[in-house]
Amino acid sequence: MSARGSPYPSGPPPPCKHHVAAGSNPLRRRSDWFESWFQRFLMLILVVGVPLTAVGAGLATYESTMRTVHAQTAQ
Secondary structure (H helix, E strand, C coil), X not given: CCCCCCCCCCCCCCCCCCXXXXXXXXXXXXXXXXXXXXXXXXXXXXXXXXXXXXXXXXXXHHHHHXXXXXXXXXX
């Protein structure tokens, strides 16, 4: 067959119009599903936990410094 008459003259054929629904991959194991949700959980902890920890550390440092300043001014 000549390149001129070929439906795909160069490169791979276009993607198939038949799409598999999301989450219905038969090769996906239960452990893959668990790992995916665990990663999402860790990202949530990272996004929420790190700023809360930083604010808590900042407030603790501020309070400690203010106690020191009040103690020094009282003397």
